[in-house]
Amino acid sequence: VCGGLGCESVAGAAVLERLRATVRDAGKAEEIEVHLTGCRGLCEAGPIVEVELGDAARRERRLYLRVDEAAAERIARAHAEDRPVEDLRSHHDDPFFTRQTPVVLAHAGEIDPEDIETCIAAGAYSALEKALTQMAPREVVEEIVRSGLRGRGGAGYPTGLKWSTVAKAEGSRKFVVCNGDEGDPGAFMDRSVLEGDPHEVLEGMAIAGYAVGADHGYLFVRAEHPLAIARLRTAIAQAERLHLLGNRILDTPFDFRVDLRIAGGAYVCGEETALIASIEGKRGSPRPRPPYPAASGLWGMPTLINNVETLANVPAIVAQGSAWFASIGTEHSKGTKVFALAGDVVNTGLVEVPMGMTLREIIYDVGGGIPGGRRFKAAQTGGPSGGCIPARHLDLPVDYESLQAVGTMMGSGGLIVMDESACMVDVARFFMDFCREQSCGKCVPCRAGTVQLHAILERITRGAGTRDDLQRMEELIELLRATSLCGLGQAAPNPVASTLRWFRDEYLAHVVDRR
Ligand code: SF4
Structure with a gap:
């Protein structure tokens, strides 16, 4: 039974209990195991029940959606009696x-994310064992470099380059920080990964620690993700008990402990220097770079900061090799990307697709298309730092470079689909409202510029804007990009810029002097 937050919120726990009770009553508790799993992705169709049939030699799967307690009972009875489930399609x-x-x-x-034994049975910590027993730290870094993995939290900086910089940096101590401060509206990739497979991220952190020479990691996770926090606490305790984290991991000289830091929910704390300040117990506000955290991060020590999804890729790369990983995706964007598919699309939820899959394939094949036969208008990627992709670019391969070329970015993986009824000026106003609210106020361009941009957008959506307002916005966009202190302010104008670029007609239709 899917144990993701979406399924939990629609009585997944009751479905789990009914399955267990029915199996028990049928006298099959020895033969049929019923347990919780991580998120299955199709969050709008929960609770989701997946049945695995057969043995290791021959496996079959059945997957049932929107399972209520009565359906759970029918599923359990039918499988206990080895017959098809009536009236339920897999x-x-x-x-x-x-x-x-x-x-x-x-x-x-x-796996059951609350039971480390099921995770180990599925291969958890085997990559860490391989790294510690068969590879020198330098070889682990080289493997990540060769894999072509790029940061999944923002602009796609090469992960291996970051690792080798920290590995070479001088410092009496080094740290690994996992950035789980996922704050983009509509994004829930990192939360789901932490809820569904916490050991994958912890293992990735430990491998990173070994590779760069760090013995301590911090996992920065939002307070509004209580299920992820609870499962991480359980996972850390279980891993320490089995000597998979802590001192002398797997009987090797390598020590690595992980502490959780619970974030208060300020969007700016996703920015790495603000995140470091927050972990140090200070107000979470950015500072100028350089020095970069790789040279001077937590308490002035070299610090490796990667986001949740980046670190979650690491165990698979070490276990299966960089060549395997690099065979997925495109020339410059290797591997897969997890997206939170939301908005006007049939299948909303979590999807993982190879880099380079087209937007059309993601929306129409994986996502099932636009509900009600309406037409696609735009897709928004990259959250408040990203932009909108119009219908003419539906066949765009989704990778770092292609998204940048049309004025948006991969970001952390929010993908919001909009149908023909969406007002793109309103979309821009929504994101600018978010940035205005979340600006930390430290520097003037962002503090005042987001307020000004929002005021103009608000005036335009009210029908009181003028053509001059469009020019003012374009000047402000350049100003914020060039002079804001951190990425929040530099990228805040992106949704406005991209809607102005692709949907200028809609802006002109709103202004009073439209001729
Ligand atoms: Fe704060 Fe915005 Fe300046 Fe960043 S750009 S430091 S969020 S005011």
Whole structure:
């Protein structure tokens, strides 16, 4: 039974209990195991029940959606009696599942995230063991470099380059920080990964620590993700008990402990220097770079900061090799990307697809298209730092460079689909409202510029804007980009810029002097 937050919120726990009770009553508790798993991705269709049939030699799957307690009982009875389930279609062959390429989410639907034994049975910590017993730290760094992995939290900086910089940096101590401060509206990739497979991220952190020479990691996770926090606490305790974290991991000289830091929910704390300040117990506000955290991070020590999804890719790369990983994706964007598919799309939820899959394939094949036969208008990627992609670019391969070329960015993986009824000026206003609210106020261009941009957008959506307002916005966009202190302010104008670029007609239709 999917144990993701979406399924939990629609009585997944009751479905789990009914399955267990029915199996018990049928006298099959020895033969049929019923347990919780990580998120299966199709969050709008929960609770989701997946049945695995057969043995290691021959496995079959059935997958049932929107399972209530009565349906759970029918599923358990039918499988206990080895007959088809009446009136319930299995969705295991749906394109939503078959068109995905799970790497980060490979085990989320199998393991019980609260039971380390099921995770170890699925391969958890085998990559850490391989790294510690068969590879020198330098070889681990080289493997990540060769894999072509790029940061999944923002602009796609090469992960291996970051690791080698920290590995070479001088410092009496080094740290690994996992950035789980996921704050983009509509994004829930990192939360789901932490809830569904916490050991994958912890293992990635430990491998990173070994590679760069750090013995301590901090996992920065938002307070509003209590299920992720609870599962991480359980996972850390279980891993320490089995000497997979802590001192002398797997009987080697390598020590690595992980502490959680619970974030208060300020969007700016996703910016790495603000995040470091917050972990140090200071107000979470950015500072100028350089020095970069790789040279001077936590308490002035060299610090490796990667986001949740980046670190979650690491165990698979070490276990299966950089060549395997680099065979997925495009020339410059390797591997897969997890997206939170939301908005006007049939299948909303979490999807993992190879880099380079087109937007059309993601929305129409995996996502099932636009509901009600309406037409696609735009897709927004990259959250408040990203932009909108118009229908003419539906066949765009989704990778770092292609998204940048059309004025948006990969960001952390929010993908909001909009149909023909969406007002793009309103979309821009929404994101600018978010940035205005979340600006930390430290520097003037962002503090005042987001307020000014929002005021103009508000005036335009009210029908009181003028053509001059469009020019003022363009000047402000350049000003914020060039002079803001951190990435929040530099990228805040992006949704306005991209809607002005692709949907200028809509802006002109709003202004009073439209001729
Ligand atoms: Fe704060 Fe915005 Fe300046 Fe960043 S750009 S330091 S968020 S005011």
